[in-house]
Amino acid sequence: MDEHETMVEIGDGFRVSRRIYHDPSVHELELERIFKNSWFFVGHETEIPNPGDFVTRPLGTDPAIVSRDQAGEIHVLLNACTHRGVKLCRAETGETKNFRCPYHGWTFGLDGACRAVTYASEIFGPDLDKSQFDLIRSGRVEILFGLIFATWSEEAPPLETALGDLVYYFKAIFAKFDNGFEVMGAPVRSRVPCNWKSETENLSGDGYHTMVTHETARRFGLFPSPEDVEEFNEGEQPGFRGRTVQCGPGNSIRIQHLPVATEHPKFLGYPEDLWPQIERNLTPGQIDIQSRVSVIHGSVFPNLSFLENFKTATDGPGSMCRYVRLTMKVPVSHNETEVWWWHLVPTDAPEDWKIRSQRAYVRTNGAAGMFEIDDSECFVGMTEASSGPTGLDAHFQYIGGLHHEKAEGLEWPGDVRDADRSEHTLRGFLTEWKRRMEIDESPLVEK
């Protein structure tokens, strides 16, 4: 590697070393500098609705228990006994009063408190202070619009600071209904032999790949068709609108609207009975996001992505249905990622609508959906083709859309660009990655 180069060069020639994706020593540093201290998504409130419910999840890359105690409070705990570090919860989900270690039988409450030490006085004497053996707790837990986030760091900024301007957009997605969203069951877990950043970057707002990678999806009618657009349009047809937004430290969103005019806001794909809730709960700018929207997706730094999309003919013509997805990319190594996939539906939607949403989702943007298998082909191909010594020494240029002007006069916060095909959001993600990795102080790069 050229010792005078840095890994991410910000500026007109935004150059990125391929090492940030495929060099194991860079990944070692990521684990320390990004995966120990960021805010991470760990689940949705509706996954653990009742006292005693728990799920096991990674917090960063450490195994954690996400539990609801008898008072209803949610805790995120390192899933390891404090005596010898044995894993306490071996299931992915369950209901319990406490967690008992299979090694020496130490027992912990749903809040992580050390409740019982077996043969305590015999082995540890009469004065053992059990509280010093409470489970290791996350530094903070916060819930926003039903999404549970946690961080190991006690010094992390508040969640809303980390999300920045994305909170406004999250409200438009997750808080538009009176009773919010609920999960459609347990998440899928899959392994993809690629770097965790590849799909995160893509979902940050890469509208550029869509018509190439997803060509068959277009041909087979998984996108809204010209006939759909004609049907939805009620006035003078506007031009196509796609926007990409850098909104907060490393966070981003892409919002694409159908080229249709409507007399009143139309929330296509949601049950019409729920439309008044959307208008009531959102601001005009947020209603503008939801009305006539085709697809929304984006990423929360470092590894959570969200998507709101729809299929116009789930069960044949006229059976339009929308779905919301969360995906989390957890690194297993520099070239291996475990992906978690959640499907969310409005709590108040009728059951038959929820089933249709599930069908629309699993056939398209679910883990086994047509969009995802073709996307994976690209992400895995990056690993295969760029991990050799020559590939590692090469760079990528993230210069797409540098010439697009910042959109002014909108209610939408953040750095908004009126451009659907852009690398604007990818630059936002990589800029935060560089800041967090403190590349200049890294032993990996000599100044």
Add this chain to the structure above:
Amino acid sequence: MTTRTPRWQHPQTSHGRSSNDTHVAVGIFYAYEAELLDHWDISSWLDLVSEDFVYRVPVPLLTDDYNQDGYDTQSLLMDEDRSSIEENWAARMTDEHNAVSWADSPPVRLLRLVSSVRVRHTDHEGEFLARSNVRILMVRQSGAAKEMFGERFDILRSNDEGFTIASRFVVLTSTIIDAPRLRMLL
């Protein structure tokens, strides 16, 4: 874990096992069926399924209950029917579309091992619940073999030529799916 009303469950029957002859016939049927799927001949495979065929794979889930079925009754990995498979799966394996069906070009090479076939009667004459174990070895491009495996629950209807598959429900054994392609007819 809070119990919810199940949305998806594997088919069950209170009837006994069918004859050895039926077991042999179903085993032969599965061998030829696997040949079609291994060679991605989905169009021919569709001749083996009924008009009302549904294919569902629930999300595998490990709960803390020793008495569990190994899947979530709420969430699905796949939910297809005859027309969706024809329009969105088989069509990718045609001259017209394969070149831009990136994950299928070149196709993943497959080898299915179907075993432990168990056939039971159902409430309907000529209709059987056939359970079998399936293991699919999968090789993407020049990579190492990976696999998907699980237990299949099929509703089979007998006809003059053998059987028609009316539904297939597959419970995957792994909670983390590590395969080069998750979109599979198991």
